[in-house]
Amino acid sequence: MKPRNPNLRTRIKFCGMTRIEDVHAAIALGVDAIGVVLTDRSKRFAGIERAVEIRMLLPPFVDLVALFMDDMPGFIAEAVAAVQPDLLQFHGIETAEECVRYRVPYLKAVAMGGGVDPIEVVRAHPAAAGFLLDGHAAGEQGGSGKSFDWSTAVRAFAKPVVLAGGLNAGNVGAAIRAVRPYAVDVSSGIESAPGIKDAARLRAFVDAVRAADAA
Numbered sequence: 495m496k497p498r499n500p501n502l503r504t505r506i507k508f509c510g511m512t513r514i515e516d517v518h519a520a521i522a523l524g525v526d527a528i529g530v531v532l533t534d535r536s537k538r539f540a541g542i543e544r545a546v547e548i549r550m551l552l553p554p555f556v557d558l559v560a561l562f563m564d565d566m567p568g569f570i571a572e573a574v575a576a577v578q579p580d581l582l583q584f585h586g587i588e589t590a591e592e593c594v595r596y597r598v599p600y601l602k603a604v605a606m607g608g609g610v611d612p613i614e615v616v617r618a619h620p621a622a623a624g625f626l627l628d629g630h631a632a633g634e635q636g637g638s639g640k641s642f643d644w645s646t647a648v649r650a651f652a653k654p655v656v657l658a659g660g661l662n663a664g665n666v667g668a669a670i671r672a673v674r675p676y677a678v679d680v681s682s683g684i685e686s687a688p689g690i691k692d693a694a695r696l697r698a699f700v701d702a703v704r705a706a707d708a709a
Contacts (some may be wrong), residue, residue, distance in 0.1 A: 496528040503707050505668055505677035505699060507559060507656065508684060508691070510538035516691035517548050521556060523700045526677065528552060529583065532573050533563040537688040538681065546579045559583050559601070565594070574598060583626060590619045599623040601656060616651055625651050626679060629659025644672040663698035667706035678703060 499599045506522045507631030509529030517528060530540040530548055540548070549558050560579035562570055563585030574582070574596045582600040584593050602619045603626045604612045616625060629642040642659055654676035657669055670678065682688070684695040 504675065504703050506703055507677055507679040508534075508681075508696070509559070509561065509658075509679055510681035510685070510689055511548060511691070512538060512540050512544065512689040513691065514547065514551065516696070517551055519691070519693050519696050521551070521553060523696055525556070525700065527557040527559050528560055528576070529559040529679070529681070530579075531561045532570075532577075533561065533565050533585070535563065536561075537636075538673070540689075542573050542576050545573070545579075547576050549579070557581055561585060564588065567595070570596060581623065585628075590621060593619065594621050601626045603628050603658075606659065612651075616653075622653060624654035624656055624676065626656040626658055627651075627675075644669055661699075663695065663702045666699060666702045667709075670703065670706040 498518045507527035508525050508528055510518055510531055511520070511528050519594040520528060528548060530545040531538045532540065532542065532545060545560065552558055557580035558577065559565050560573060560577055561583040562585070569625060579598060582593070582596060582598050583603065583615055584600060585603040585646065601624050601645065602615060604610065604614045606627050607629050627642070655673065656677045656679050657673050658679035659676035660683070661678055661680045666678055666680070680699055684691050684699050687693040
């Protein structure tokens with residue numbers, strides 16, 4: 495069977511990266527983006543210094559995504575200036591005005607686990623580069639390992655959709671077939687512990703995405 499469009503593929507983002515060896519492994523596997531968590535309430539908090547170190551490791555055309563959740567504007571501005579991320583990712587109740595003030599393209603996370611109307615989030619963020627659909631409920635952090643009913647994501651968003659929430663090598667193929675997202679984002683599904691990635695799980699996840707695209 496031919497791919498639905500040979501010029502398209504599902505992009506892959508590995509998030510919650512904290513260790514240099516995990517970043518090297520991700521690069522070797524050809525992932526498209528590396529996510530660093532810069533909200534200190536997270537157990538995957540990388541910190542500005544480590545985020546800068548990771549940034550300097552990335553080759554051309556591998557993006558760095560900095561994740562925040564209702565953090566102080568001064569801290570976000572400091573982090574953006576130091577890390578120079580390619581993309582920001584906001585997981586809190588940030589307004590559109592708060593998200594665009596740093597003059598960096600951004601993704602807005604949508605809590606598909608309940609408590610928000612996804613369409614209202616889309617309407618409130620017309621400048622977002624895309625929307626990340628995660629399995630957590632409103633007010634909760636990402637990286638929870640919770641999935642959601644993927645059928646609710648279909649045709650709901652006009653901009654690129656990044657699918658997250660409970661993905662792993664065993665279910666990402668089905669998720670891609672159900673949603674046909676622009677990209678998939680994984681954190682807990684490739685870990686042996688929060689912030690500690692497992693090399694075998696990294697490879698298995700990438701292989702599963704590539705297999706889904708080919709089918």
